[in-house]
Amino acid sequence: TILAKLQRAGCRIWYDEGIKGGENWRKILASKIDSVKCVNFLLFSSKNATSSIHVCAEVNAALNCERKIITVRLDDSNFTLDLEMYLRSFHILDFGNTTFDTQLLESIDSSSFA
DSSP states (O other), X not given: OHHHHHHHTTBOOOOGGGOOTTSOHHHHXXXXXXXXXXXXXXXXXXXXXXXXXXXXXXXXXXXXXXXXXXXXXXXXXXXXXXXXHHHTTSOXXXXXXXXXXXXXXXXXXXXXXX
């Protein structure tokens, strides 16, 4: 997977898999995005993500915290026009591109690596 490749390359990653049942996941995600340790916000754009109000809220939080957003398009789905206006301001990585792995590693801020 993409996350496993990043971890093998030495990138420090946090994602919501570790949130336990009954925990306030919105509060946890907000605090992680707001943390000084959050340098890059990796956004996987897919049909499920673009239709999720929760993912849109996370993207807005990353924008409000001025995080670098790295969008990986997994399919041809688009977010709402207002979010797409921001996301298209930056180079979007296409998962199907033959140079995807290299582009992704080059996009991530070096401070994210151990």
